[in-house]
Amino acid sequence: MTGPLTITTRPVLPAWAAATAVLLLSLLAGLTIGSNPLSPAEVWSLLLHPDGSFDSEIFWQGRVPRTLLLLVVGAALAVAGAMMQSLTRNPLADPGIFGINQGAALAVVLAVVVTGRTDLMTYLWFAFAGAAAAAVAVTVLGGAGRPSDIGGPVRLALAGVAVSAALGSLVQTLVLADADAFNEFRFWAAGSAEGRGFPVLWTVLGFLVIGMAMAFGSARSMNALALGDDTGRALGVRLGRTRITVMVAVALCCGAATAAVGPIAFLGLAVPHLARALTGPDLRRMLPVAVVLGGALLLLADVIGRVVAGGEGEVQVGIVTALLGGPVFVLVARSRRVTDR
Numbered sequence: 407m408t409g410p411l412t413i414t415t416r417p418v419l420p421a422w423a424a425a426t427a428v429l430l431l432s433l434l435a436g437l438t439i440g441s442n443p444l445s446p447a448e449v450w451s452l453l454l455h456p457d458g459s460f461d462s463e464i465f466w467q468g469r470v471p472r473t474l475l476l477l478v479v480g481a482a483l484a485v486a487g488a489m490m491q492s493l494t495r496n497p498l499a500d501p502g503i504f505g506i507n508q509g510a511a512l513a514v515v516l517a518v519v520v521t522g523r524t525d526l527m528t529y530l531w532f533a534f535a536g537a538a539a540a541a542v543a544v545t546v547l548g549g550a551g552r553p554s555d556i557g558g559p560v561r562l563a564l565a566g567v568a569v570s571a572a573l574g575s576l577v578q579t580l581v582l583a584d585a586d587a588f589n590e591f592r593f594w595a596a597g598s599a600e601g602r603g604f605p606v607l608w609t610v611l612g613f614l615v616i617g618m619a620m621a622f623g624s625a626r627s628m629n630a631l632a633l634g635d636d637t638g639r640a641l642g643v644r645l646g647r648t649r650i651t652v653m654v655a656v657a658l659c660c661g662a663a664t665a666a667v668g669p670i671a672f673l674g675l676a677v678p679h680l681a682r683a684l685t686g687p688d689l690r691r692m693l694p695v696a697v698v699l700g701g702a703l704l705l706l707a708d709v710i711g712r713v714v715a716g717g718e719g720e721v722q723v724g725i726v727t728a729l730l731g732g733p734v735f736v737l738v739a740r741s742r743r744v745t746d747r
Contacts, residue, residue: 418691421684425698432702435709436473437465471604476708476723477701478607479599479663480673482614484700485621485693486659487674488681492628492689493652494563500675504566504653506660507669508573509540514594515580518587526601529594530609530665537661543569545653562649597668597724599708610662617658618697624651625689632687670724672731673704679734 437449442464444452452465483501490499501507513536514529521528547565581588627648631638635645663670681696704723707730711721 418685418695421681421691421695422698424684425681425695425702428706429698429702432705432709433473436476436705437469439709440469440712467603471607472599472602472708473705475602475607475610475666476599476705478611478614479667479670480677480701480704481697482618482659482663482700483670483674483704484677484681484696485618486656486663488678488689488693488696489621489624489628489652489656490674491678492632493649493656494560494566495632496563497679498675499563500672501656501660501664501669502570502671504544504562504656504660505540505570505573506537506657507664508570508577509536509538509543510534510661510664511577511591511595511669512536512573512580513539515577515584515587515591518590519580519584522586524586524590526606527609530606533665534610534613534661537664538657540569540573541653541657541661545650562653594668595724596722597670597727598720598722599667600720600722602666606666610666613658613662617655617662620651620655621659622693624648624655625693628652628689629687668722668724670704671728672734673700673707673727676731676734677703 434446438444438446442461444461444465448461449465452462456462456466487500490501490504491497493499510533513532513534516536517523517528517532544562544566547569548562577591581591627638627643630641630643631645631648633641638645660674677696677700678692681692681699685691685695704727707726708723710730711723711726714721714726
């Protein structure tokens with residue numbers, strides 16, 4: 407891409423101050439609150455001096471990997487949501503628009519029905535493969551008839567809705583026909599980080615980092631495309647390559663995140679709007695803030711689920727984000743930006 411590109415932005419220092427404050431609060435809450443509460447002093451001591459005690463094992467084998475996993479998953483979902491909203495020029499876009507969640511869900515159900523496997527790592531790989539396959543299907547359908555230039559935002563969105571509806575029907579058919587698949591699927595579909603340790607974190611971390619890196623690398627080109635396809639071409643953006651790169655980035659972020667903790671609703675929708683309100687529309691400034699806010703808010707949602715349960719189990723993080731994200735969805739849908747389209 408050639409030529410200067412300037413987009414009106416807001417000062418980033420207040421945005422970073424707000425995002426950092428939310429992140430620190432979430433980290434403190436995530437590491438101290440749980441069925442075995444720890445004081446900040448105990449957390450600091452266990453961080454510096456793991457001693458093999460019961461508290462140390464709970465901290466290092468449970469709370470630390472869970473906290474790190476939620477931070478990276480939340481960051482990836484926020485980045486994916488921002489890129490989907492930019493790619494489709496639809497402020498309501500989320501992983502459901504591209505069929506990512508339904509692709510992962512269908513793969514998990516098939517894992518139970520076909521292989522009979524119900525362990526977490528099997529779900530992980532099947533869900534990731536299903537999410538990636540759904541993203542590829544949407545990309546192919548969205549670019550049908552235009553081999554040299556993948557379809558525009560409307561075509562991609564329509565292809566995503568069609569693929570999501572078709573996969574959703576298959577999921578419902580399979581879970582209604584197989585009791586074991588239904589029982590396993592209803593727990594996975596709630597979205598939870600409970601029991602996710604370092605093995606799950608290490609398995610998905612590479613995919614999440616690569617996906618976010620590809621999104622960051624496409625930010626400048628997506629800024630140009632936000633001004634329209636013709637303006638983007640005039641600024642030297644290769645539309646097809648840019649859109650395919652973004653689709654791959656979304657597939658990696660959403661596929662790995664969904665595989666790790668199950669479907670998480672509304673986070674990818676809400677966080678980009680919060681970050682955009684703090685930094686302005688420039689993706690180069692908005693995405694880093696979205697990374698921080700996405701991880702922090704998902705971790706806070708998980709903590710809320712622990713607190714609400716009051717030590718008697720926990721409310722799954724996917725349920726908490728759905729309850730908190732519903733009002734955000736209504737506010738966004740009623741905003742002038744959407745109703746005027």
